[in-house]
Amino acid sequence: MSVLLSSDALPQGLRVLLGGSFDPVHGAHAQLADAVQRTCRDAELIWIPAAQSPFKPEAPQVSAEDRRAMLHALLKERPGEQLDARELARPAPSYSLDTVRSLQEERPQRPLALAMGADTYAGITRWHGAAELLERVIVLVAPRPGLGQPQAELQGFDQARVHFLAMPPVELSSTSIRADLAQGRDPGRAALPLSVFQLIRQRGLYGWKD
Numbered sequence: 001m002s003v004l005l006s007s008d009a010l011p012q013g014l015r016v017l018l019g020g021s022f023d024p025v026h027g028a029h030a031q032l033a034d035a036v037q038r039t040c041r042d043a044e045l046i047w048i049p050a051a052q053s054p055f056k057p058e059a060p061q062v063s064a065e066d067r068r069a070m071l072h073a074l075l076k077e078r079p080g081e082q083l084d085a086r087e088l089a090r091p092a093p094s095y096s097l098d099t100v101r102s103l104q105e106e107r108p109q110r111p112l113a114l115a116m117g118a119d120t121y122a123g124i125t126r127w128h129g130a131a132e133l134l135e136r137v138i139v140l141v142a143p144r145p146g147l148g149q150p151q152a153e154l155q156g157f158d159q160a161r162v163h164f165l166a167m168p169p170v171e172l173s174s175t176s177i178r179a180d181l182a183q184g185r186d187p188g189r190a191a192l193p194l195s196v197f198q199l200i201r202q203r204g205l206y207g208w209k210d
Contacts, residue, residue: 002160035167052092073195097129113138182207
């Protein structure tokens with residue numbers, strides 16, 4: 001049976017990985033990072049942009065360099081958080097297990113966690129090397145609108161350790177934000193942090209035209 005962890009049971013010194021396409025990075029990602037920081041106060045939070053998700057047949061809408069630049073812009077406002085671009089340097093698709101292995105080889109004494117939304121967590125058993133991955137990391141799960149709390153017990157994955165983050169569900173999607181930008185609509189600061197929106201305007205990303 002998988003283990004449902006309370007906040008008190010989370011180990012100290014966690015390195016928490018927040019991965020994704022970040023196409024673009026938006027308010028829901030930032031709120032997930034905030035929830036991680038509230039829950040794991042001594043955590044080292046690392047943002048890891050994917051070259052391409054194995055579950056998304058289409059490539060990201062903008063270049064790896066643009067997605068990395070948007071993350072750099074956001075992280076200037078988030079002291080202590082880091083950007084790790086190792087997945088962008090590997091051939092697509094990006095597998096979390098490869099990243100976790102390499103990070104644990106570098107610093108084997110530091111426990112690792114993956115932070116994700118409940119919609120992503122619902123499909124985690126289909127990830128590449130899921131059994132090994134769930135033995136190596138703790139999973140921090142944020143609620144998503146309409147999903148409630150997903151089933152914590154993962155059939156056949158007895159080593160899984162899961163913690164559900166306390167935060168309100170955030171109803172934002174990269175698809176809807178890109179659609180707004182393509183129509184020349186500012187999605188607002190709850191959807192796009194100002195630094196990210198300014199960079200999108202400067203570079204004319206996602207079809208934006210001033």
